[in-house]
Amino acid sequence: MPAPIETFHYEGQPDALDTIVGGDRPLVIRGLVNHWPLVKAARESDQSFAAQLMAADNGAPVDALLMPPEAEGVVGYRGEAEAFNFEHHRASVTQALQRLLQFADAANAPGIALQSAPIANCLPGLLEHHALPLLDASVTPRLWIGNRVTTPAHFDEYHNIACVACGVRRFTLFPPEQVRNLYIGPLDFAPTGAAISMARLDRLDDPRYPRLQEAMAHAQAAELEPGDAIYIPPMWWHHVASLGRLNALVNYWWKKAHGTGLAPNTRLGGLLHCILLFKSLPPAERAAWRELLDYYVFNDEDPAAHIPEGRRGWLGELDEEQSRKLLERIRQYL
Structure with a gap:
């Protein structure tokens, strides 16, 4: 079993961000966004949460993935990686939510994932009452909504604070050096833009990936409920499983300034x-x-x-x- 991710208790400390980021390790921050109206709505019901989002939707199209039931909600490849196992669509937040609610009780529902939608573009009315107290307002939030969808292990170059607004998400994290044990797929043919692990964490005995169990020996994991947040340091591999019929995550990516600022934004x-x-x-x-x-x-x-x-x-x-x-x-x- 993975080790539990360390927990940090945020109580408004003025130096909290330095404490969170300074350790170069992941941290769970319980209850960080309990005050968000979206979180309160999600605790009432999926319908209340969806209604609040729909009321703020300006109709701008965002990226959405649609996976057939046989994909089991795991974003990845078909066959011998000859194609992705999903269709890419552009839809409004309201359209995505309507489809999610339609399939909420279906036994064999397709996987649906609204991906990395800038809230300022599609739900600008949410910004005023859904601020993150730790970060400057210049760090803009993104929204991720879906049903029981899993994104395999991948990394970001950025510091990341991800806040669960609805549903339950299980995060399994691996330190950067575990790249050799995670069987990362093609760099130039990645389903979500970032290269992902081709191994499934629920199939540790897959003979194609014998070193996956070594990666799991170094893993850390936590389940987050509405109001909880997690800090993921740059370059840490993170596997994210959404466990409910309706799940929503708001995340914040940022980079710390280094040098003169003339270096490329991406390494x-x-x-x-x-x-x-x-x-x-x-x-x-x-x-x-x-x-x-x-x-x-x-x-x-x-x-x-x-x-x-x-x-x-x-x-x-x-x-x-x-x-x-x-x-x-x-x-x-x-």
Whole structure:
């Protein structure tokens, strides 16, 4: 069984965000959004929750997935990964909710998932009374609604606070180094934009994925009810299972400022560039480049400590001018 995720009790502490983020580990925050009107409606009934959302809907279309019953609600692939196991649609929040309520009591319902909808675009009236006290208002929320749908393990580059507004969600998290045991699918053919695990956590004896049990030995898990929230650090793999007939999640992604702000907003491009540059090299060359990357990038020791401070250049603290020069050199190499 996975270990329980550590719990943090938020009581309005002014330094709460630093405490939550500073540990570089996941945290469950019980009752963080108990005050939200949506949460109170969800505790009354699914219908009350849906009615409140519909009343705020401005009709803007959002992304929605529709899975056949045989997919068992697990977002992924058909056959030998020749296609995704869902259809992609654009629909309003109200249309998605009507379909979810229609299938609420069906024994063999299709999987439905409204994905990553910016609340400011489709439900702007919710923003005033559904703020997150921990974060600045510039960090904008996104809405995820569905029935019994599971998103396999994947990672985000961002800090993430996810708040359950309706239903129950089970989060199973894995530290970044478990990537080798999670059997991640294609980087260039990912069902949800982020590469996902091809192994199912409810099928640990699948002979295709023998190291999955090793990943589970390092897993942490928690079930969240309406009003609860979870902090997921960047790069942590998270498997999310929605357990009710109607489930809703509001999440907040943000990045902490680093350097001059001239670096690309995503680091995934750097990973893909490394695959292109280094993966096909002969073993000895690949090992040599691994040593250079470890020394200059991933080693906590300062590779420029022996260089006079005025001559450390790109190995020192990068100001805006140095960053621009480095970007120009990168362009020349490319």
